[in-house]
Amino acid sequence: MISFRHIVLFGCIVLLVFLNVNQVFACSGYKITKNGKTFFGSNEDAWRLTPHLWFETAKTADTYGAAFTGSRWDGKYGYAPQTGMNEVGLAFERLASYHPVQKATGNKKPITEPTNFLKEVLKRCKTVEEVKAFYSQYDHSYFIEDVFIYVDSTGKYLIVEPYQLTIGNEPTYVIANFCPSITDKEKAFRMDRYRNGVEFIEKEFETSFAYCRELSKAMHVSRLKIGDGTLLTSNWNLNDLTFQLYFYHDYEHSISYDLKTELAKGDHIIALPELFPPNKSFKQLEAYQIPQNNMKIGLMLVGFGGLFFVTALFFLVQMVVKNSVQSYRFLPVILIVLGLLFTYYMFVLVTNMAIFYFPAPYQDATRWTVTLTSYFPYLLLLIILPFWYLTFQLFRQSNWGKWSIGLVTLNLLAYTVLIGFFVYWQFYFF
Template sequence: MKYLPILIAVILFYPDSASACSMYKITKNGKTIVGNNEDWFSPNTQIWFVPKGDNPYGVMNVGFENGFPQGAINEAGLVYDGFAMPYLEIKNTDGKKEIPITELIPFIMHKYANVKEIKEYLSTVNLSYLSSSMLVFIDRSGEYLIVEGDELIIGNEAEKSFSNFYPSQNSNPEEVNIPFYQNGLKHLKTSESKANLDYCSSVMNKFQQTITQYTTIYDLEERKIRLYHYQNFDNYIELDLIEELNKGEHQLKIPELFPKNTKGYQYYIMYNDADAVVEHYETRWENESINIDVEAKNLLKKRITQSIAYIATDWAYTKKDDEGAIKIYKLILKLFPENQEAKKTLENFIETKKKQ
């Protein structure tokens, strides 16, 4: 679920610009390993541990600085992840409980151990806010639950991969039009699958994109987590869930867990400096728009515009830095003054801030 509040704001202006992510699980000989790539523009990623307290299970959450869990694992070996999706109407809502999504995920992860229990619980909840999202839960046994629209689907295949498409509407994954996902499927078809951290890491390496901010690999039996940063599969750290929870409630910033000379850390520094963001995209447009045909230039313009819009929206609504957000958003008009949608959005944002 790609940085949910930010995504909603950006899609209003750029409805075809949602990014994608991926997830893979394998169960063999009683062991389940799960991998996830988190694809987004913001490098402000973090892990936070919440001991069980009065709940049955403690939880490790993974996500961004807005504090909403994009993924999680609990002490029972239950893993969760979410996906941004095309709109799918949810009709089965009459008489169901009203529970905000910000409360729903933590409640499930602190309370439940298996997907059958989660399915029973979710059947009582109004999930209308998931009309553009899909949730996936995988438990220690290897069973999974897909939450999509009005469908709550239990499955237990030995191997299963997920991305930004609805499984109930796409019976053949090889026909899904997501290039990076197809790249991962090719690797699965040509490699010997093994239920270990190394093999799952190799799969997620093939599923990665240029905006993959981090990769988490979970051993649900041992409750160990391997963490990679920013498409770099040469270096990783490993965490023991139980050991970390025993330290009490605490938070780790993912970029700061890795060497400062890496590409990921440099992107992290650039992203958090508005002037550096402006310089980066000015230089990128200047260098990449030379000697390319009209079609390629229009595609580059679209991608750069979307990237800048994502970042400006993040600065406005998460970092809550209006000055930085306006500076970044003005770059769209500097590079592409004919962009009337960007002009209108910027004017509306400035006017809204004046009234506050």
């Protein structure tokens, strides 16, 4: 039989996965060089609520001060940098991507503190050649789910992929969430933000903040479901060391900074949302409750997953070992199947943030099983009324054991609560 210890163990395992889930977001970027000037632009497309800008001064004579933006808290290391620029005009951006795992080659240093590592690159390097030499010392396949672009004040750029470092010097360059070495143009153009950027630049390009504003706007994301998308746009002048920020795809309001002026103030950090006018779309994002930003909902789904799993095992034992069910013999089979399906679905919901933001039915490009779960809410709608009726009949007849009826009742209540959440999360696409 299933013991309380097994239930607790299952819950702990799922909760650990939930707390350590890797949240993948979309981003885009570009660089433009013309008439001796280089501008670098970045769109961070994320669902986080904590975008920050911070400045770190040089601590030694052979290092550089830098500005960083980021929204993901990394514990004792502070916020993880998403983009940034140092005081000699070297800038970078980190973008989520996919690259198949390959066998590591060479004896290189491991990357153990990625947030500090990314800061050190800007603090120690002046050109993309220096960045390449810095990365070459390390096993940068650690960043298997990322691609980086570094741009220096001369207009040269370096693309850092998990297994490849490539320097380029074209006047313009656009990047999004893919590794260029393994992605052809046709596939890259399926990303609207990338295609829009390339087509915008092909018409004409200038090195000015006004032009970068329009280009960033053309590449920004604003999804239909709740208006989420580009959290922060940063445009950097790598020669004058000035930059402009736009918050939550509002391109009517910006804040400008001079890097040298800010570094003279010493190390400091700024929470960005409070600096901009009230943003209706961001308020809507803040109010939207999902497992990844509301621990109570997350724990509830973990608990539901444990309930469904225990229910499936309990009735499997009842059928196979004891064969003790006297009536409605089809119901245990249904509970076993539903229990296993919805155990998996709860796991999907607490480990896949994108499901809550993209329109239903959610399509996962790499896992057909996740795509299939998009139709599970409809399964609940089909069974919920018959399930209520059967539960009522079980109470009337009283020929099932108390544990069996109790589990059926708890499952019924869980399914009913889930339907309410599915309506709130707009999982029903009719």
